Amino acid sequence: MKKALQNIKPSTLDSLRSSFHNIQTSKDADDLLVHLCGINDFFGSEHDFLFFLELLEPCHIVSEDLERREFGDFQTPSILSDLVCNILLKENLIPETVVEPTFGKGSFIMSALKAFPKLKQVYGVEIYEPYCWFTKFAILELFIENPHLNKPSIFLYCKDIFGFDFSRIGKAAEKEKVLVLGNPPWVTNSELSTLNSSNLPVKSNFKSHNGFDAITGKGNFDIGEYIILMMLNSFAKQSGYMAMLAKNSVIKNLIYDLPKTTYDIYDMAALKFDAKTYFKASVEASLFKCRFGRNSLQYICKASFLNSPNLVESEFGWIGHKFVSDVALYQNSRDFDGTCPFIWRQGIKHDCSKILELKMEDGKFINGFNEELILEDDLIYGLVKSSDIQSPLITKPRKYTILTQKKIGEDTKYISEKFPHIYGYLSKNIQFFSERRSSIYKGKPLFSIFGIGEYSFKPYKVAISGLYKKPSFSLVMPFNNKPMMLDDTCYFLGFDDISEALIAVAILNSSYAQDLLRAITFTDAKRPYTKDMLMRINFFKIADHLGFKDARKLLIHLPDDILQYVTGEKWNAFFATYRKDREKEYQGSFFETVPIQQHPAFTP
Numbered sequence: 177m178k179k180a181l182q183n184i185k186p187s188t189l190d191s192l193r194s195s196f197h198n199i200q201t202s203k204d205a206d207d208l209l210v211h212l213c214g215i216n217d218f219f220g221s222e223h224d225f226l227f228f229l230e231l232l233e234p235c236h237i238v239s240e241d242l243e244r245r246e247f248g249d250f251q252t253p254s255i256l257s258d259l260v261c262n263i264l265l266k267e268n269l270i271p272e273t274v275v276e277p278t279f280g281k282g283s284f285i286m287s288a289l290k291a292f293p294k295l296k297q298v299y300g301v302e303i304y305e306p307y308c309w310f311t312k313f314a315i316l317e318l319f320i321e322n323p324h325l326n327k328p329s330i331f332l333y334c335k336d337i338f339g340f341d342f343s344r345i346g347k348a349a350e351k352e353k354v355l356v357l358g359n360p361p362w363v364t365n366s367e368l369s370t371l372n373s374s375n376l377p378v379k380s381n382f383k384s385h386n387g388f389d390a391i392t393g394k395g396n397f398d399i400g401e402y403i404i405l406m407m408l409n410s411f412a413k414q415s416g417y418m419a420m421l422a423k424n425s426v427i428k429n430l431i432y433d434l435p436k437t438t439y440d441i442y443d444m445a446a447l448k449f450d451a452k453t454y455f456k457a458s459v460e461a462s463l464f465k466c467r468f469g470r471n472s473l474q475y476i477c478k479a480s481f482l483n484s485p486n487l488v489e490s491e492f493g494w495i496g497h498k499f500v501s502d503v504a505l506y507q508n509s510r511d512f513d514g515t516c517p518f519i520w521r522q523g524i525k526h527d528c529s530k531i532l533e534l535k536m537e538d539g540k541f542i543n544g545f546n547e548e549l550i551l552e553d554d555l556i557y558g559l560v561k562s563s564d565i566q567s568p569l570i571t572k573p574r575k576y577t578i579l580t581q582k583k584i585g586e587d588t589k590y591i592s593e594k595f596p597h598i599y600g601y602l603s604k605n606i607q608f609f610s611e612r613r614s615s616i617y618k619g620k621p622l623f624s625i626f627g628i629g630e631y632s633f634k635p636y637k638v639a640i641s642g643l644y645k646k647p648s649f650s651l652v653m654p655f656n657n658k659p660m661m662l663d664d665t666c667y668f669l670g671f672d673d674i675s676e677a678l679i680a681v682a683i684l685n686s687s688y689a690q691d692l693l694r695a696i697t698f699t700d701a702k703r704p705y706t707k708d709m710l711m712r713i714n715f716f717k718i719a720d721h722l723g724f725k726d727a728r729k730l731l732i733h734l735p736d737d738i739l740q741y742v743t744g745e746k747w748n749a750f751f752a753t754y755r756k757d758r759e760k761e762y763q764g765s766f767f768e769t770v771p772i773q774q775h776p777a778f779t780p
């Protein structure tokens with residue numbers, strides 16, 4: 177409360193001193209305050225009221241820098257919350273009830289009070305008590321300065337949203353136009369677990385991901401996403417709107433899961449804004465907007481910019497059974513959207529780069545602590561990382577990695593028997609392995625790694641970085657007669673025959689595959705390219721359109737000693753073999769099939 181009062185203007189404090197001059201009890205104070213600013217139960221207790229009177233004494237009001245970001249939260253600047261409310265106003269989305277599920281310092285509540293002339297009620301929840309006081313006094317100041325402003329009844333709860341019952345508010349506002357407004361926390365469940373924070377819903381695995389999804393990151397979700405779904409569950413059946421700031425990844429997930437839910441929402445839009453400017457945050461974010469009360473027949477979201485909301489830049493969402501990032505672009509590529517006949521694999525994951533990733537200097541291996549090492553060569557392989565996948569042909573590694581296993585879960589006792597130097601080195605640094613936070617390493621053999629299997633040892637690989645915006649595919653050659661490894665930011669296909677790898681590179685770098693990837697990937701995601709995306713590339717359809725001659729042209733920049741392996745016979749044989757295998761697949765064998773991700777509907 178002290179901090180909140182420090183934020184208030186001297187003229188407001190003078191006004192409060194004179195208003196509270198004769199007030200003796202918290203009950204009288206609360207009655208006066210509901211009249212002054214609409215907030216019910218402003219103090220709620222005698223103790224808080226007496227503290228307030230004490231703070232009103234002039235000696236307590238000392239100015240202090242209030243900029244703080246606890247809970248990893250991002251308070252919305254008023255310029256942005258005002259802009260959002262004005263956009264809603266212009267679109268005639270005028271609410272009678274506003275619900276701000278995590279109101280923080282109250283920026284959205286203040287903007288709503290100023291913007292919406294027909295407001296009757298405002299409900300807000302916030303876990304952090306100093307912010308609750310901050311908001312109360314900011315609202316009080318607003319009405320002291322603007323006594324003729326429409327004054328709704330305001331209910332502010334200093335509570336944990338995950339235990340809060342919104343159904344009461346839903347009932348109270350049943351007949352009203354409700355606006356769910358705000359900016360829920362920007363933090364993921366895995367960030368919270370790193371912070372040992374319990375600020376999570378009870379059902380923190382609400383999408384029912386299995387433990388293995390931790391490896392691919394699928395089990396990770398944003399708390400903000402959970403809160404938005406909570407709000408849709410509570411309010412989407414009635415008439416009204418939602419306008420919430422969120423990371424683009426959260427909005428994408430929301431639209432992705434929409435067909436599996438029963439939310440009555442329509443007219444979905446994502447209005448991009450620059451999170452760096454408003455929040456000093458390097459994240460792609462938008463205002464998510466939708467209307468309540470009717471089920472959308474199309475699960476598509478319009479994308480535009482907050483400063484030109486009516487200029488639709490693109491649309492993303494579901495076209496039949498396919499989820500796409502650009503509906504218009506996809507029209508030309510939908511023929512190539514199918515099932516890849518090969519299994520894309522992710523590179524090696526070990527979370528121990530300082531120990532397991534080495535560089536070579538003057539013929540010596542050096543680890544991440546710049547220690548020179550003497551190690552047996554046998555378990556050391558060339559390593560290609562995302563930053564290396566810039567050129568179309570990779571023949572030499574920049575780094576090396578120690579492979580402690582050849583398949584997941586393999587017993588690692590053999591290292592001590594066969595490779596004493598490597599064993600000594602790993603044992604000396606065992607604490608770096610035991611400090612690995614991910615649960616995937618729990619209960620596994622010493623020095624375990626993931627993303628390893630028979631496929632890792634294929635000599636010729638076609639690789640892409642999952643992190644870069646442009647989908648460029650490189651041919652990775654063996655080095656010193658050993659296959660090179662990729663790190664876990666990369667995906668690859670492995671081949672025994674160099675000709676097959678070359679044909680795959682040509683197909684993947686063709687405009688057909690590139691256009692398809694542009695139409696289905698979200699380049700603003702942290703990892704735009706994932707196994708799920710790559711498994712959609714229909715090699716055979718692309719090969720039919722491309723033809724051998726154009727495919728070869730795409731490889732013409734490669735040295736002759738490599739290009740010689742691309743022949744018409746190899747092209748025909750390649751497709752003949754895989755077409756035959758594919759026919760077998762239809763009879764129910766051979767290739768792994770890739771099921772579409774299925775989440776159960778959200779039930780908080």
Ligand SMILES: C[S@@+](CC[C@H](N)C(=O)[O-])C[C@H]1O[C@@H](n2cnc3c(N)ncnc32)[C@H](O)[C@@H]1O
Binds near residue numbers: 279338362
């Ligand atoms: C991104 S900030 C935005 C605050 C405010 N909505 C705004 O737009 O400025 C998220 C807010 O959520 C609050 N918060 C975090 N976890 C919460 C929880 N479990 N229950 C209620 N509020 C929570 C934080 O304290 C923080 O104020």
